[in-house]
Structure formats: C-alpha cells, structure tokens
C-alpha cells in the first residue's frame with residue numbers, strides 16, 4: 001500500500017506537513033505533553049509520524065492511532081506555530097485515516113452515532129437519564145464517570161422549555177438565531193437564560209429553532225465525518241430558513257463549529273461549501289456580539305464586587321483569534337480581574353476526551369484550577385460550558401477551597417442594567 005492509500009485524507013493536506021520547521025515551540029503549550037511527557041503527543045511529533053507513514057518508513061498501528069486519539073484538539077499548537085501549520089486541518093484528518101486501527105475510534109463512532117447522531121433518540125435518552133437520576137435544574141447533582149462529573153437536570157433537554165422567539169427589551173437592532181449547544185441543553189440550562197437576557201438587553205430579538213441539533217463538533221473532532229455532515233446539513237437547513245441577521249451560540253465551541261469547522265468539513269464539496277461559507281459569515285462569537293452592543297451604548301453594567309479570572313474557550317482563543325470577554329468585564333466597576341497564568345492552556349475537557357482519557361483530562365484540569373488558586377481569584381469565569389463542567393468536577397472532587405466556576409455570561413447577566 002502506498003503512503004497516499006494509507007492516509008488518503010492527510011494526503012490532501014500535505015502542505016501543512018511541509019510547513020513544519022521542527023522548532024518545537026508547540027511542545028511547551030501542549031497540555032497532553034505537559035502531563036505525559038511523550039514527544040509523539042506534540043504537534044511536531046505527530047507531524048513526523050505522518051511524514052514517515054506517507055513515505056512508507058512506518059506502518060500504521062494501534063499505538064500510532066492511539067497517539068492521535070490522545071489529543072484534546074485544543075489547537076494551542078496551531079496558535080503558537082510561527083510557521084503557520086494549521087493543525088486543525090491535520091488532526092481530524094489523521095483520525096479519519098487511522099481510525100480503523102483504534103478500538104477507541106470505533107467505540108466513539110458507535111457511541112456518537114447512537115447519541116448525537118440520532119437527535120430524537122438522543123433527547124429521549126437524556127430525558128430518561130435525567131428522570132432516573134432525578135437531578136434538580138437548580139441544584140444539579142453529578143453523575144460520576146471516574147473523576148468526571150456530568151450533571152444532567154431532570155427536564156432535559158432544555159430546548160423544549162424555551163420559547164421560539166424572545167423579543168428585545170429596547171429598540172430592536174436585528175434578529176439572532178441561537179444555537180444552544182448540547183452542554184447547555186442538557187447540563188447547564190442557566191447559561192442559556194443568561195445569554196438570552198444579555199442578547200435581549202443588547203437589542204437583539206433571539207430566535208431559537210426547536211429543530212436545531214448538535215453542532216457536530218464531537219463528531220468532527222473524532223473524524224466521524226458521516227455523522228458530522230448529517231448534523232451540519234440539518235443545522236444549515238434549520239438556521240437558513242429562519243431569515244435571521246446573525247447566528248450565535250451559548251457555547252463558543254459550537255459557534256466555532258459553525259464558523260470554522262463546517263468549512264473544513266466540506267472543503268472539497270463545491271455544492272455545499274458556498275452555503276457553508278455564507279453561514280459562517282453570519283455566525284458571530286457571543287462576546288463579539290455583546291461587545292459591539294457595549295461599544296454602541298446599547299448595554300451598560302452596574303458595579304459588581306468580585307475577584308475573578310477568565311479561562312477562555314480554546315476554539316475562540318486558538319482558532320478564532322480570541323474573544324472580547326475581557327473588554328466587557330473591564331467595563332464593570334469594582335470587578336477585580338486577576339491574570340491567569342497559562343490561560344491559553346486547555347482546561348482538559350476536549351469533549352469526548354474527558355470520557356476516554358479521564359485521568360489525563362483530570363490532571364490537566366487540576367493544573368488549571370491550581371493556576372486559578374494562584375491567581376487569587378474567587379471565581380473562574382469560562383467561555384464554554386464544557387470548561388465549566390470539567391473544572392467544576394475538579395472542585396467537586398478534591399478542592400477544599402470554595403472557588404466558583406461560572407460561565408462568563410452568568411456574571412454579565414447579573415451586572416447588566418436592564419433598560
């Protein structure tokens with residue numbers, strides 16, 4: 001078998017491999033390398049492996065496939081790479097090519113297909129789980145999977161409790177379609193309430209289509225592209241027919257999937273790509289939408305006394321060029337914002353990574369919480385509900401200090417002056 005036959009998807013992206021100059025800058029920011037110390041986990045190490053597979057000096061194997069599976073797809077390596085290697089184009093393509101050598105890869109495909117891949121069934125599964133567990137939305141206990149805590153409130157999915165249309169509080173500036181995101185829909189519904197309130201206060205009419213489905217990020221990241229394409233096409237249809245001016249999400253990762261990942265997913269599909277590109281142009285990160293409102297004097301904040309630090313979403317930081325949460329937080333009087341060391345390092349969640357690599361994920365999250373303690377903050381505000389779930393599980397498990405983990409929207413919603 002030729003290298004191209006072994007790695008058909010990576011073969012379409014070899015220009016990214018060629019850019020690597022072997023400098024090793026990516027090593028210092030790779031959370032899995034920091035915890036495990038294995039060079040094969042870094043971007044440089046994986047690129048070397050791909051080159052050898054392509055030139056036939058190495059054969060694909062389970063141990064190689066497992067190295068590619070042991071990656072958070074946080075893309076800190078891409079963000080730091082001076083040579084411009086777009087690792088977001090390489091890691092999922094590698095998983096697609098090497099998936100057949102990995103038991104985990106096959107389990108993930110099966111698991112995703114019978115959960116998010118079948119939205120109606122998924123809602124039933126989650127609803128049933130919530131009822132059996134009997135968790136209260138306002139006091140969600142946690143289901144433990146090792147050290148991973150997953151609160152699911154009874155009454156999930158939250159989507160069915162929401163209205164279709166939330167009118168703005170003041171003068172309407174336009175309409176925005178809101179993608180909830182699975183973590184919010186199932187585990188952190190209070191984040192959706194905060195986001196709707198903020199958008200309404202900013203003059204946006206919020207439209208929530210009930211037939212929206214998972215953004216597909218878990219399937220994209222795990223190279224279950226058949227499932228991801230199905231979900232993406234469903235969302236394209238659902239959101240296109242709304243006729244809204246903008247699209248955003250209460251989960252930065254999901255907005256990132258709409259804005260960046262779909263383009264890569266359909267990069268060689270001439271029919272779908274133009275639709276996806278239009279869709280991507282309409283999608284705006286929530287912090288940007290709110291910052292624009294602040295700049296236009298459409299929102300203002302009361303004083304809010306607290307000591308906080310910010311851990312932002314990897315997707316926004318490393319793929320989207322950064323969020324504008326700090327600008328908004330800085331506009332609040334009496335709010336003390338502490339610097340977070342290694343703030344660009346992932347919290348360890350990584351979607352399904354937290355389930356399949358729970359120990360490593362937990363160690364990475366512990367390290368993040370240690371940095372939060374060192375910062376002196378009482379609250380860590382996060383950009384993505386996935387980070388909230390992961391960091392909260394560390395607090396639940398072994399942190400005696402009572403640090404609050406919250407989505408940044410929660411604090412902003414408490415501080416905003418409703419006009």
Ligand code: SF4
Pocket residue numbers: 019020021022023024025026027043044047077080081082083084085
């Ligand atoms: S930082 Fe970029 S160029 Fe340097 S080793 Fe890593 S991937 Fe290669």
Ligand code: SF4
Pocket residue numbers: 029030031032033041042043070071072073074075076077078087
């Ligand atoms: S995406 Fe994150 S975990 Fe994966 S190689 Fe890059 S820095 Fe390491």
